[in-house]
Amino acid sequence: xxxxLNQALPLPMRDESFSPESLWKRSAILESGxxxxxxxxxxxxxxxxxxxxxxxxxxxxxxxxxxxKEVKTISIAEWALIRRERISIVMQxxxxxxxxxxxxxxxxxxxxxxxxxxxxxxxxxxxxGLQEKWKQKAGTLSxxxxxxxxxxxxxxxxxxxxxxDEPFSHIDEENIRLASELxxxxxRKKGANILMVSLGLDxxxxxxxxxxx
Amino acid sequence: MRKVLLxxxxxxxxxxxxxxxLAGVFMLLFSIQVYLDLSAALNAREDLxxxxxxxxxxxxxxxxxxxxxxxxxxxxxxxxxxxxxFVEEVGVFESxxxxxxxxxxxxxxxxxxxxxxxxxxxxxxFLDVVTGDWQWKEGDERVPVILPAAYLDAFNFGFGPSQxxxxxxxxxxxxxxxxxxxxxxxxxxxxxxxVGFSDRINTILVPLDFLRYSNLNxxxxxxxxxSRLILAVTDLSHPGIxxxxxxxxxxxxQENLKGSRVKTIxxxxxxxxxxxxxxxxxLSILTFIQYGQILISRVNYELRVLLLMGYDHTKLANHYLGxxxxxxxxxxxxxxxxxxxxxxxxxxYLKEYELSTQPGISLYVWLAAFGLILVYTAINAWSIxxxxxxxxxNLQG
Numbered sequence: 001x002x003x004x005l006n007q008a009l010p011l012p013m014r015d016e017s018f019s020p021e022s023l024w025k026r027s028a029i030l031e032s033g034x035x036x037x038x039x040x041x042x043x044x045x046x047x048x049x050x051x052x053x054x055x056x057x058x059x060x061x062x063x064x065x066x067x068x069k070e071v072k073t074i075s076i077a078e079w080a081l082i083r084r085e086r087i088s089i090v091m092q093x094x095x096x097x098x099x100x101x102x103x104x105x106x107x108x109x110x111x112x113x114x115x116x117x118x119x120x121x122x123x124x125x126x127x128x129g130l131q132e133k134w135k136q137k138a139g140t141l142s143x144x145x146x147x148x149x150x151x152x153x154x155x156x157x158x159x160x161x162x163x164x165d166e167p168f169s170h171i172d173e174e175n176i177r178l179a180s181e182l183x184x185x186x187x188r189k190k191g192a193n194i195l196m197v198s199l200g201l202d203x204x205x206x207x208x209x210x211x212x213x
Numbered sequence: 214m215r216k217v218l219l220x221x222x223x224x225x226x227x228x229x230x231x232x233x234x235l236a237g238v239f240m241l242l243f244s245i246q247v248y249l250d251l252s253a254a255l256n257a258r259e260d261l262x263x264x265x266x267x268x269x270x271x272x273x274x275x276x277x278x279x280x281x282x283x284x285x286x287x288x289x290x291x292x293x294x295x296x297x298x299f300v301e302e303v304g305v306f307e308s309x310x311x312x313x314x315x316x317x318x319x320x321x322x323x324x325x326x327x328x329x330x331x332x333x334x335x336x337x338x339f340l341d342v343v344t345g346d347w348q349w350k351e352g353d354e355r356v357p358v359i360l361p362a363a364y365l366d367a368f369n370f371g372f373g374p375s376q377x378x379x380x381x382x383x384x385x386x387x388x389x390x391x392x393x394x395x396x397x398x399x400x401x402x403x404x405x406x407x408v409g410f411s412d413r414i415n416t417i418l419v420p421l422d423f424l425r426y427s428n429l430n431x432x433x434x435x436x437x438x439x440s441r442l443i444l445a446v447t448d449l450s451h452p453g454i455x456x457x458x459x460x461x462x463x464x465x466x467q468e469n470l471k472g473s474r475v476k477t478i479x480x481x482x483x484x485x486x487x488x489x490x491x492x493x494x495x496l497s498i499l500t501f502i503q504y505g506q507i508l509i510s511r512v513n514y515e516l517r518v519l520l521l522m523g524y525d526h527t528k529l530a531n532h533y534l535g536x537x538x539x540x541x542x543x544x545x546x547x548x549x550x551x552x553x554x555x556x557x558x559x560x561x562y563l564k565e566y567e568l569s570t571q572p573g574i575s576l577y578v579w580l581a582a583f584g585l586i587l588v589y590t591a592i593n594a595w596s597i598x599x600x601x602x603x604x605x606x607n608l609q610g
Contacts, residue, residue, distance in 0.1 A: 056521070056608040076526060076605040084523030095518050099220060108217070109522050157523070 001086060001160045001193075003030040003053065007062035010048040014061060023049070023211050030209070032160070035194040037202055040213035046197035047092060049213070050165050053195075054089055055079035084112050088159040090167040094150040098139025102130070102149055105138050110156040124152045128178055144170040151179050155186045162187055164196040168203055180205050217515045218532055222508060230504045231544055234497035238548040238585055240490030243555055246578045248483050250556075253570040254563055265449060266339065266413050269463045270441045285438025294442065299451040304339040306416070306441040307424055308332070310432040312396040315405065319389045321379055326372075333416045334424035339443045342409030349423040356403045358391060359418040362410040383410060397431030414443065498589060501540075502596045505533065509600045516601065517608050526605040530598045537593045545586055549574070 006027045018024045023038065024045065030036050040046040051057040052064050058072045066074070074082070083089075096105050106121050125131055128148040138146060147170050154162060162183065168176045180203050187194055196205070197213075271284050286294075286305075295303045309332040317326040337347065346357050369380040381389075391405030411418065428436075446454060458465060509516065520526060552574055560572055 054521070076602065080520070080523055080525045080605075082523075083521065089521070091521075095521060097217060097515050097518055100216060104216065108214075108519065112523055 001032050004065040008060050008064045010045050011059045034208040036209045037207035038197045038211045044213040050163050086160045088154045089163045090154045092165040094146045096138040102133050109153045160192050162194050220512050230500045234544045237493030237497045239551050242578050244486040249575045250570045267444045269465045272462050272464045284440045299446050299453045302445040304335045304443040305439040307334045310428050310434045314394040316392040332419045334421040341413040344408045346408040349420040356405050357408045358405045359409050359411050361415040362412045395431050520605050526601040530601045533597045534594050
């Protein structure tokens with residue numbers, strides 16, 4: 001997936017000052033075939049950038065092109081298709097449905113493309129130490145556990161780009177290692193790439209390109 | 214998916230919305246059914262609630278006793294009436310201009326009723342008694358006669374009891390012999406045959422051919438202007454009729470107009486019923502839309518999550534529409550069921566008034582039900598799609 005930013009800037013941040021290296025201040029190409037790490041201090045708009053790239057918002061100036069198409073012009077039907085088949089995301093606030101069990105939350109995603117059998121999904125959960133949580137309501141899990149469930153969920157679909165928004169903020173070191181291994185393994189299997197935004201850490205994942213906001 | 218979409222369903226609200234829709238749909242369909250049933254029944258027996266025929270004459274005043282000619286309708290006057298916009302056709306009553314004596318024989322106990330009488334005739338198309346016996350040609354001794362229906366009642370409940378005669382059915386009456394003696398230059402005899410009783414025309418009717426032949430051959434008086442007219446009108450409740458009657462000083466059988474008023478009132482009540490049904494239907498559609506909106510807004514977060522996962526907003530809308538269709542099916546099947554029961558009761562009621570109609574739910578009611586289903590579905594589909602589209606466009610929340 002070829003992404004191009006040209007002086008793109010969230011409208012609510014247009015009066016703020018950024019360094020000349022910031023992605024908001026220059027033109028940049030996030031080439032496909034590379035894994036990208038975007039380092040950004042708090043409040044510099046990293047979640048906004050992922051929101052623009054996932055069709056959740058379009059209040060920006062400048063231009064953001066996805067495969068040479070301005071993302072503002074992508075229709076809601078096209079976004080649905082992109083979210084099903086081309087881009088997956090782990091959001092900072094997880095977005096699980098708290099009243100549903102872990103099983104239901106994961107099945108809602110897997111049912112879209114039916115990529116994995118139940119055993120495969122349970123294996124992934126086990127690798128992140130959540131094998132006992134299959135029938136537990138997502139709302140009753142700790143934040144760290146919810147983060148891990150949302151990581152597994154993001155892997156249950158085909159994608160070209162996996163976007164990670166501070167995915168390990170509430171996870172212990174050992175589980176970060178296990179989760180990042182699982183992410184990289186699944187992403188390689190799919191021949192896809194990763195775009196992670198982080199406050200400053202790369203969590204020992206290898207990135208070809210690094211950017212700043 | 215159901216767990217997510219209907220998570221915050223409030224069964225009581227849904228039941229109230231469905232009952233409202235059921236009431237509206239039932240009222241609407243039932244009033245159409247009643248209208249069709251009554252129309253069919255009334256067309257079959259038009260006279261019960263007032264026919265589209267009206268017999269008029271002039272009001273009799275004291276002065277008229279000295280000048281009977283003033284009670285007649287002149288040619289110009291008839292032409293004026295014919296050109297009224299509610300008048301379809303005018304029939305002139307022709308009267309006998311000779312003396313008639315009639316004797317009814319064959320009554321129980323060999324009794325005979327003997328009376329001086331008169332005849333009148335109107336063109337056949339104005340008659341409400343349809344019979345193959347209604348014809349006469351020169352040389353026939355047998356003359357068909359139609360008596361007023363009121364005469365049968367007068368005989369059975371007035372004359373009969375006072376003379377110690379038993380009541381007779383219409384059929385038995387038709388078997389009696391009516392001996393007719395016409396006194397012209399010499400007496401001529403005919404055998405009268407009662408062929409029917411008229412609700413519409415309150416006189417002793419004979420075929421026009423017979424009356425014209427008799428007047429030509431036996432008349433003892435000169436022709437006079439007709440004193441009664443029979444009008445075929447578009448609608449007895451037409452306000453022009455009452456105006457004409459008042460302005461021109463005409464008189465009529467009031468019962469007929471009363472009947473027409475009953476028909477009009479009935480129609481007004483039905484239209485009112487239809488209107489109220491329509492209002493309830495509109496309100497119930499709004500309630501459904503609102504219920505759908507509330508349902509969607511209560512699972513706003515869940516729907517956003519689904520949309521972010523890649524679910525298509527139209528597919529989610531179709532899920533909702535699927536539930537709406539199930540609710541609509543329950544509503545319409547219940548309405549049709551109720552309609553069947555109501556129709557059975559209605560037919561029983563109509564039968565009590567000797568009105569009959571085709572049993573079963575009318576095709577038009579089915580069409581109306583189908584149309585209503587389409588309207589409900591279309592409006593709900595539109596509203597659900599709009600709501601989900603709005604949500605898909607604003608996933609940030």
